[in-house]
Amino acid sequence: TIRIIHSFHPNSSRFILSPIMTLQSIRYECGELSILDQLLLPHETAYERIGCVEDGWKAIRSMKVRGAPAIAIVGCLSLAVELHKREFPDTPSLSSFIKAQLTHLTTARPTAVNMGKSAAILIKFVDSMVEQNVSHEEIKSRLAGKIERMLPDDISDNMKLSEHGAKHIMGRIGQDKVTILTHCNTGSLATAGYGTALGVVRSLHAAQHLREVYCTETRPYNQGSRLTAYELMHDHVPSTLIADSMVGLVMRTRGISAVVVGADRVTRNGDTANKIGTYQIAVLAQHHGIPFYVAAPITCHDGGRLDGESIVIEERPPHELTCVAGVQLAPKDMNCWNPAFDVTPNELITGGIITEHGVFTPHQLNDFHDK
Numbered sequence: 001t002i003r004i005i006h007s008f009h010p011n012s013s014r015f016i017l018s019p020i021m022t023l024q025s026i027r028y029e030c031g032e033l034s035i036l037d038q039l040l041l042p043h044e045t046a047y048e049r050i051g052c053v054e055d056g057w058k059a060i061r062s063m064k065v066r067g068a069p070a071i072a073i074v075g076c077l078s079l080a081v082e083l084h085k086r087e088f089p090d091t092p093s094l095s096s097f098i099k100a101q102l103t104h105l106t107t108a109r110p111t112a113v114n115m116g117k118s119a120a121i122l123i124k125f126v127d128s129m130v131e132q133n134v135s136h137e138e139i140k141s142r143l144a145g146k147i148e149r150m151l152p153d154d155i156s157d158n159m160k161l162s163e164h165g166a167k168h169i170m171g172r173i174g175q176d177k178v179t180i181l182t183h184c185n186t187g188s189l190a191t192a193g194y195g196t197a198l199g200v201v202r203s204l205h206a207a208q209h210l211r212e213v214y215c216t217e218t219r220p221y222n223q224g225s226r227l228t229a230y231e232l233m234h235d236h237v238p239s240t241l242i243a244d245s246m247v248g249l250v251m252r253t254r255g256i257s258a259v260v261v262g263a264d265r266v267t268r269n270g271d272t273a274n275k276i277g278t279y280q281i282a283v284l285a286q287h288h289g290i291p292f293y294v295a296a297p298i299t300c301h302d303g304g305r306l307d308g309e310s311i312v313i314e315e316r317p318p319h320e321l322t323c324v325a326g327v328q329l330a331p332k333d334m335n336c337w338n339p340a341f342d343v344t345p346n347e348l349i350t351g352g353i354i355t356e357h358g359v360f361t362p363h364q365l366n367d368f369h370d371k
């Protein structure tokens with residue numbers, strides 16, 4: 001396991017972190033992959049073995065594993081696992097298999113950019129090795145190595161992002177303690193570890209600057225009540241669970257200093273696709289004059305897309321809305337609409353977009369992509 005041990009150096013505002021994490025959504029070692037089945041949390045902790053790409057696709061589609069970074073990491077690792085076991089007669093057969101499998105993985109869930117972005121990067125990596133006449137065995141080995149590095153790279157990005165975000169919020173609010181509101185789950189269960197928006201919360205808590213964090217239940221999958229509450233209790237972070245419908249009243253009466261949410265796809269102009277309900281929280285935050293931040297490592301950024309208008313919003317099955325934990329709540333044949341995401345326009349992201357490279361305004365983000 002990896003446990004994060006925080007120590008706050010008295011002579012600087014930097015957080016000293018050593019990479020030991022306690023909550024692991026992904027376990028990978030020497031070609032063996034298993035994922036924490038998040039449909040069973042918080043009542044049951046069960047890991048499911050992923051033996052091939054199809055196992056990975058099904059785990060992502062069913063949301064046993066979810067969260068934009070975790071989706072890409074599990075998808076790509078499922079390919080590494082399958083390549084570890086398969087033999088190929090020559091380079092063309094290996095290359096076409098890799099491309100077909102990566103393309104297939106991008107069909108599991110359309111809104112988060114991470115899987116599609118990783119697939120494009122890995123296909124380009126393989127093509128470059130084919131052009132250099134690298135042997136197909138060496139291609140397999142180098143590709144597996146590149147995929148395996150996604151795990152530590154994600155944790156490293158999250159820690160840097162979280163430090164930038166915590167420092168920016170402290171600088172903006174100008175008080176010793178802050179109260180944060182967050183939505184959905186953006187922690188160790190949505191990433192390789194530490195988290196994005198929840199990573200910012202962890203960093204504020206580690207530096208003793210967090211008064212409290214309010215997390216929304218995040219219907220209908222309940223990422224907040226089942227997953228974020230689980231992580232916050234696990235880490236002994238002062239926190240309060242609220243229903244999605246309570247956000248307005250909490251903003252009005254509980255002294256929220258800032259809102260920090262994650263992202264599934266941030267476009268060039270800063271428009272952000274994130275869990276359904278994010279948009280209305282951003283509108284409420286503007287109404288109450290509360291800075292609204294999006295925490296998103298560059299792996300969640302779609303620099304090739306100008307704005308959020310064309311982002312495909314995934315629609316999930318009606319039963320995920322009409323049933324809770326397998327109990328039928330709404331009438332079985334009730335007409336439903338179950339979009340899993342919405343898009344927050346950049347003008348509502350008033351705090352900034354927190355990345356591992358720093359905190360950007362939407363305009364600065366556009367310049368960053370031009371570099």
Ligand SMILES: CSC[C@H]1O[C@H](OP(=O)(O)O)[C@H](O)[C@@H]1O
Nearest residue numbers: 066067068186190262263274275
């Ligand atoms: C750190 S990205 C987490 C991001 O993914 C979640 O969606 P889902 O649980 O459906 O995969 C949500 O939008 C979070 O902000």
